[in-house]
Amino acid sequence: MADLSSGTRLSRQIYQGQERQVWAAGVICLLVSAACLAMPAAVGQLVQALATGRDRALWVAVLAALAVVMGGGNAAYAAVVAGLAERHILRLRNAMIHRTLRLPVRHVRRIGSGDLGSRLTADTMQLRGSLDIGLGQLPQALLMVVGTFAAMLYLDPVLLGVTLTGFAAAALVITWLYRGLQRSALEHQQHLAQAAQGYAHALSALPTVKSLRAEGHVDAALNEMTERARRSGVDYAWRQALLSPVTALGQQLSLTGVIVVGALRITDGSLDLAALSAFLLYLLQVVTPVSVVAMGLGRLKAGLAIRGRFDEILRAPTEEDEAVPSPAATDPARSDPRPAPAVAFHTVSFAYEDTPVISEISFEAAVAGITALVGPSGAGKSTLLKLVERFELPGSGQVSVRGVPVEQWALPELRRQIAYVDQEATLLNDTVRNNLLLGCDRRVTDAELVRHLARVGLADVIGELPAGLDTVLGQGVELSGGQRQRLALARALLAETPIVLLDEPTSQLDSLSEDQFRRILEDLAASRCIVVVAHRLSTVKRASKIVVVDAGTVVGEGTHDELLERSDLYRDLVNGQLLSGLETETTRAA
Numbered sequence: 001m002a003d004l005s006s007g008t009r010l011s012r013q014i015y016q017g018q019e020r021q022v023w024a025a026g027v028i029c030l031l032v033s034a035a036c037l038a039m040p041a042a043v044g045q046l047v048q049a050l051a052t053g054r055d056r057a058l059w060v061a062v063l064a065a066l067a068v069v070m071g072g073g074n075a076a077y078a079a080v081v082a083g084l085a086e087r088h089i090l091r092l093r094n095a096m097i098h099r100t101l102r103l104p105v106r107h108v109r110r111i112g113s114g115d116l117g118s119r120l121t122a123d124t125m126q127l128r129g130s131l132d133i134g135l136g137q138l139p140q141a142l143l144m145v146v147g148t149f150a151a152m153l154y155l156d157p158v159l160l161g162v163t164l165t166g167f168a169a170a171a172l173v174i175t176w177l178y179r180g181l182q183r184s185a186l187e188h189q190q191h192l193a194q195a196a197q198g199y200a201h202a203l204s205a206l207p208t209v210k211s212l213r214a215e216g217h218v219d220a221a222l223n224e225m226t227e228r229a230r231r232s233g234v235d236y237a238w239r240q241a242l243l244s245p246v247t248a249l250g251q252q253l254s255l256t257g258v259i260v261v262g263a264l265r266i267t268d269g270s271l272d273l274a275a276l277s278a279f280l281l282y283l284l285q286v287v288t289p290v291s292v293v294a295m296g297l298g299r300l301k302a303g304l305a306i307r308g309r310f311d312e313i314l315r316a317p318t319e320e321d322e323a324v325p326s327p328a329a330t331d332p333a334r335s336d337p338r339p340a341p342a343v344a345f346h347t348v349s350f351a352y353e354d355t356p357v358i359s360e361i362s363f364e365a366a367v368a369g370i371t372a373l374v375g376p377s378g379a380g381k382s383t384l385l386k387l388v389e390r391f392e393l394p395g396s397g398q399v400s401v402r403g404v405p406v407e408q409w410a411l412p413e414l415r416r417q418i419a420y421v422d423q424e425a426t427l428l429n430d431t432v433r434n435n436l437l438l439g440c441d442r443r444v445t446d447a448e449l450v451r452h453l454a455r456v457g458l459a460d461v462i463g464e465l466p467a468g469l470d471t472v473l474g475q476g477v478e479l480s481g482g483q484r485q486r487l488a489l490a491r492a493l494l495a496e497t498p499i500v501l502l503d504e505p506t507s508q509l510d511s512l513s514e515d516q517f518r519r520i521l522e523d524l525a526a527s528r529c530i531v532v533v534a535h536r537l538s539t540v541k542r543a544s545k546i547v548v549v550d551a552g553t554v555v556g557e558g559t560h561d562e563l564l565e566r567s568d569l570y571r572d573l574v575n576g577q578l579l580s581g582l583e584t585e586t587t588r589a590a
């Protein structure tokens with residue numbers, strides 16, 4: 001029943017908006033099936049015409065017409081069905097792309113980009129094959145089977161009973177094969193996806209793999225994955241391959257039974273030889289469509305299993321679905337007479353799955369000025385930025401942006417308030433211009449783009465690229481880590497958001513760029529809220545507020561001088577244990 005309802009749902013999705021093509025396919029299918037069914041009768045008529053010498057030309061013409069209908073109809077049917085299937089695949093791919101981009105980052109990371117890529121390519125190809133048989137050959141074969149059995153019923157119901165008994169024995173084995181078929185099809189696609197995921201991961205870590213001379217190790221691990229895919233592929237293939245011989249076995253049983261019972265019935269006079277011959281002709285004719293039905297249902301079952309892998313994505317809750325605004329939520333900043341801070345954490349706790357990472361953290365970042373988050377590695381600083389962006393939702397407590405709890409913002413509106421430069425300073429595989437304009441809602445001239453590039457010290461670098469602002473990044477043109485960070489910073493500047501979140505933006509900058517970066521930050525901080533996860537003392541010292549985070553809690557808050565006096569951890573950090581750039585600073589101070 002479950003199969004039937006998901007099959008019906010699938011058909012509805014495929015046919016939606018393509019009703020004309022569906023009708024055309026239906027009419028062609030009926031015409032072709034009628035022509036096939038009429039063929040044996042027409043051949044009989046021609047034989048009779050040749051014997052009697054009457055209407056020979058007529059029956060030759062009828063046979064020729066039937067052949068044209070069958071040939072042309074089959075070609076037209078295949079074309080219409082291919083159009084239906086391709087459109088369905090297109091919709092499915094686009095729906096998956098649409099959905100994936102709106103899922104929580106953690107969900108997408110958990111599945112993995114290689115696996116998702118495999119769903120979009122290998123799974124859809126497999127599904128396309130299932131649709132070809134399921135939509136293309138199955139309906140026609142079903143019509144043929146029903147039509148032929150109807151003709152056999154008309155000729156001799158007893159012999160039809162014998163025929164169906166033979167096929168029923170085969171059906172028992174086929175049902176058992178189906179059960180494993182769906183499972184092995186799903187396993188095969190999963191193994192393929194795991195291999196794709198492992199491969200993508202290995203390629204992204206290629207320089208590390210090479211430098212560690214770990215090619216052999218990675219090779220072996222990936223080979224193990226491809227071997228698993230081979231095993232499940234073979235399992236799937238033999239089950240598919242058995243469908244045809246089992247059907248043929250059913251036919252042999254039926255044939256033997258029909259010949260024995262037919263001969264007995266001729267002997268007792270309840271059947272004549274002509275009817276038995278016609279019956280046997282139909283029995284031979286029905287084998288191919290029965291095989292196609294058996295195979296087609298098998299492929300359809302496999303297709304439904306694979307389709308389930310798409311549904312897993314299409315039904316997963318998006319970020320919007322996850323953040324159900326709580327009417328009980330109260331924003332401390334709203335009830336406060338002071339203007340709301342740009343960012344406020346109020347007793348926020350958060351865990352990744354079951355691992356607590358943030359525990360009852362409270363702090364505020366003012367509308368203007370730099371708030372620096374410092375602390376040992378793994379303290380939870382980057383996680384705090386993720387909570388502001390609503391990549392993650394707090395387990396308890398409240399994160400507010402401009403006085404409104406993050407889950408009460410419409411997500412696009414919330415993110416319009418924030419420019420975010422992540423640790424990797426991610427750039428898309430697109431032109432420099434488009435990379436700069438991501439997240440920027442206003443019209444920007446090239447002159448303005450160049451001005452911003454100059455501000456982050458990149459105007460010359462970009463000017464020297466083969467196509468300047470139109471150069472596509474990532475296609476043979478790579479920027480250095482520091483250049484990427486500066487480009488990401490220019491993007492954040494262009495977005496002109498009231499809040500800027502920076503995650504270790506100076507990690508790959510040289511001291512000259514770092515000075516430039518610090519000046520830009522100070523300019524920005526005059527009118528915007530900058531929350532920066534910083535490991536450089538040069539940035540931290542100029543912050544209007546420093547929040548010291550340790551093991552998911554705030555252990556100190558204040559200015560550089562205040563914290564030097566009050567916070568042991570901050571002193572440790574400043575003494576060079578955890579803030580890089582310390583030596584430079586201490587040397588300078590000396």
Ligand SMILES: Nc1ncnc2c1ncn2[C@@H]1O[C@H](COP(=O)(O)OP(=O)(O)OP(=O)(O)O)[C@@H](O)[C@H]1O
Pocket residue numbers: 106352355357375376377378379380381382383384533
């Ligand atoms: N996506 C994730 N899933 C599970 N655990 C995570 C995830 N991201 C981070 N963590 C864990 O949460 C803790 C805090 O990580 P976070 O990146 O916020 O620390 P951080 O202070 O920014 O560290 P660093 O300075 O080294 O970047 C770490 O123990 C980390 O292992």
